Amino acid sequence: xxxxxxxxxxxxxxxxxxxxxxxxxxSGALGSFAYLRRQSLMGDVVSHAALLGxxxxxxxxxxxxxSGHHTLVLLLGAALAGVASILFANLVxxxxxxxxxxxxxxxxxxxxxxxxxxMRVIQTGPFTQRSGLNAYIFGRAAAITRADLLVIALFAAxxxxxxxxxxxxxxxxxxDAVLSELVGYRARLVEPLLQVTIVLAVVIGLxxxxxxxxxxxVVAPASAARQWTRSLEGMVVLAGAFGALAAVVGTxxxxxxxxxxxxxxxxLVLTAxxxxxxLFAPRRGLVARGLRRRAQRRGSRASSEGLPA
Amino acid sequence: xxxxxxxxxxxxxRCLSVSYRDALVLHEVDFSVPxxxxxxxxxxxxxxxxxxxxALLGLxxxxxxxxxxxxxxxxxxxxxxxxxxxHASVDWDFPTTVYDxxxxxxxxxxxxxxxxxxxxxxxxWEALERTGLTHLADRQIGELSGGERQRAFLxxxxxxxxxxxxxxxxxxxxxxxxxxxILAVMRDLRxxxxxxxxxxxxxxxxRQLCDWVALLNRGIVxxxxxxxxxxxxxxxxxxxxxxxxxxxxxxA
Ligand SMILES: Nc1ncnc2c1ncn2[C@@H]1O[C@H](COP(=O)(O)OP(=O)(O)O)[C@@H](O)[C@H]1O
Ligand SMILES: [Mg+2]
Numbered sequence: 001x002x003x004x005x006x007x008x009x010x011x012x013x014x015x016x017x018x019x020x021x022x023x024x025x026x027s028g029a030l031g032s033f034a035y036l037r038r039q040s041l042m043g044d045v046v047s048h049a050a051l052l053g054x055x056x057x058x059x060x061x062x063x064x065x066x067s068g069h070h071t072l073v074l075l076l077g078a079a080l081a082g083v084a085s086i087l088f089a090n091l092v093x094x095x096x097x098x099x100x101x102x103x104x105x106x107x108x109x110x111x112x113x114x115x116x117x118x119m120r121v122i123q124t125g126p127f128t129q130r131s132g133l134n135a136y137i138f139g140r141a142a143a144i145t146r147a148d149l150l151v152i153a154l155f156a157a158x159x160x161x162x163x164x165x166x167x168x169x170x171x172x173x174x175x176d177a178v179l180s181e182l183v184g185y186r187a188r189l190v191e192p193l194l195q196v197t198i199v200l201a202v203v204i205g206l207x208x209x210x211x212x213x214x215x216x217x218v219v220a221p222a223s224a225a226r227q228w229t230r231s232l233e234g235m236v237v238l239a240g241a242f243g244a245l246a247a248v249v250g251t252x253x254x255x256x257x258x259x260x261x262x263x264x265x266x267x268l269v270l271t272a273x274x275x276x277x278x279l280f281a282p283r284r285g286l287v288a289r290g291l292r293r294r295a296q297r298r299g300s301r302a303s304s305e306g307l308p309a
Numbered sequence: 310x311x312x313x314x315x316x317x318x319x320x321x322x323r324c325l326s327v328s329y330r331d332a333l334v335l336h337e338v339d340f341s342v343p344x345x346x347x348x349x350x351x352x353x354x355x356x357x358x359x360x361x362x363x364a365l366l367g368l369x370x371x372x373x374x375x376x377x378x379x380x381x382x383x384x385x386x387x388x389x390x391x392x393x394x395x396h397a398s399v400d401w402d403f404p405t406t407v408y409d410x411x412x413x414x415x416x417x418x419x420x421x422x423x424x425x426x427x428x429x430x431x432x433x434w435e436a437l438e439r440t441g442l443t444h445l446a447d448r449q450i451g452e453l454s455g456g457e458r459q460r461a462f463l464x465x466x467x468x469x470x471x472x473x474x475x476x477x478x479x480x481x482x483x484x485x486x487x488x489x490x491i492l493a494v495m496r497d498l499r500x501x502x503x504x505x506x507x508x509x510x511x512x513x514x515x516r517q518l519c520d521w522v523a524l525l526n527r528g529i530v531x532x533x534x535x536x537x538x539x540x541x542x543x544x545x546x547x548x549x550x551x552x553x554x555x556x557x558x559x560x561a
Contacts, residue, residue, distance in 0.1 A: 176399045183417025235404045
């Protein structure tokens with residue numbers, strides 16, 4: 001226990017802990033919307049597409065101001081590329097016979113491929129500070145700096161403010177886009193707003209868990225939270241709490257264990273939370289449903305035995 | 310009952326054509342709804358009845374034509390128009406209760422930022438009561454029967470306090486109790502001067518339930534008061550390629 005307190009009072013550990021907790025909460029909460037709209041894979045597309053934005057922003061910043069490694073610039077690039085990838089997928093759906101899942105795969109391949117290509121260019125070109133970029137691919141929570149933390153907090157705050165301001169519109173639109181359109185909350189406006197909000201929540205997690213595992217932060221807390229609650233309000237708050245909890249536990253575990261990367265540990269904790277929720281949640285959990293079925297069978301057997309022959 | 314002839318139409322569509330991609334579904338439809346009636350839209354499956362409602366409400370962009378409600382374009386009067394879709398295409402596993410769904414009917418009038426207050430909550434409870442769902446207010450919507458779902462969506466349209474309601478097959482596949490409750494609400498609404506347009510799948514009950522009718526099959530075959538318009542001849546023309554004789558026996 002003392003060792004744990006010692007850890008938390010350590011400056012670097014505190015920065016990492018705070019960063020990953022913010023990311024866990026915000027991407028868990030916003031992930032609920034992606035999950036409920038059956039667009040969880042959007043998180044995967046956005047996190048992969050972000051690489052293109054990060055690489056492009058790095059190159060542009062290097063050429064313009066001489067050094068490319070500014071967190072704000074990189075994450076703005078990531079967000080722009082994330083939004084662009086969604087727009088691209090929507091365009092493909094509208095102007096072809098390809099369905100959404102196909103369009104998302106195309107968008108992912110195109111943007112991620114572009115990102116890898118630019119990374120190669122960066123590797124071979126005359127750029128300084130380029131080694132830091134790999135953190136966004138595999139995640140390196142331990143490398144989170146004060147500057148990173150500020151940008152993460154800024155993006156998270158913007159995403160949360162968007163969520164609170166547009167709460168009822170997002171809720172109505174996610175549940176029934178037809179009524180939303182009818183009463184005047186046009187999909188043309190609500191859809192991009194909601195997606196930008198989700199994109200902000202996704203790109204801040206790249207340095208914590210990396211772009212490959214980021215989708216887990218979007219899907220897992222939401223699917224666990226869905227098991228326990230009966231309202232959207234409850235689900236979003238609980239998903240945020242699960243995300244934050246996994247981030248704290250995962251970060252501490254990886255620090256205690258020493259040379260273990262944080263992202264994968266957080267994802268393992270998330271998986272455990274999901275497993276417990278799927279099994280043991282009241283009403284919706286597998287155990288509760290099994291017990292209910294058994295009670296029903298016993299009840300029907302009892303009543304059929306009670307019937308006069 | 311008011312005789313609607315001569316009154317200004319509450320909904321008027323002129324030369325409305327609608328297509329999905331390249332398939333033209335509705336061709337130059339002229340459609341008009343007089344105030345204060347329950348109007349049936351009747352036609353075979355795939356006739357374009359749901360498509361007509363969606364096009365009127367601006368949910369589908371028309372290829373050509375104009376639509377006006379109360380003499381105005383839809384966007385100026387959207388608060389006065391309610392819609393109950395055909396088996397609402399929502400996610401029934403969405404984490405929300407019946408009460409919550411009904412309360413969503415007030416979101417439109419509230420605007421983007423205002424929160425529902427006492428007035429909106431009271432209206433929601435009243436709508437639940439009118440549709441006989443008070444005891445189910447706390448249920449998850451996924452735990453409702455088909456008829457109860459239909460009533461919940463009717464209740465959601467009721468809190469909007471519209472003047473004109475569009476209902477897409479509200480009686481299809483619902484239990485007797487729900488059917489009774491829905492019809493009672495509809496008659497009640499007409500009584501208080503509202504207008505209802507209902508897509509109706511069962512021609513044998515049109516005379517009994519409605520006072521105005523439009524017969525539709527990719528275009529309007531006939532439209533007017535039930536007594537004149539809903540003739541054997543017109544119905545046969547609407548269902549031209551369908552086996553009509555068996556049920557028509559019950560109508561005439
Ligand atoms: N989203 C859609 N895309 C393409 N065709 C559609 C779509 N919806 C309906 N249709 C076609 O349009 C025609 C009319 O459909 P609809 O308006 O639902 O008929 P109804 O409600 O009268 O049964 C049908 O042939 C149907 O197959
Ligand atoms: Mg239909």
